[in-house]
Amino acid sequence: MFPIDVTRTRIQVRGELSGFWRTFVKIVRTEGVFSLYRGLTPILIGALPANAALFTVFEYTKEVMSRPLLATL
DSSP: OHHHHHHHHHHHHHOOOSOHHHHHHHHHHHHOGGGGGTTHHHHHHHHHHHHHHHHHHHHHHHHHHHSOGGGGO
């Protein structure tokens, strides 16, 4: 998804009217393939703790919800 987002953002910010595929090819030819993934590291750094917290809460909730009702009283 990230190369698609980079291309879409370039079209929106720079106001390029040449279309998606032409903008995509222009980015790859002028800046290289890795420029499509520029900015991915901060997104991953932010996503990893958020997903870890989500799965922790999910597993805890699943464990609590699977206990019989009278056992929690």
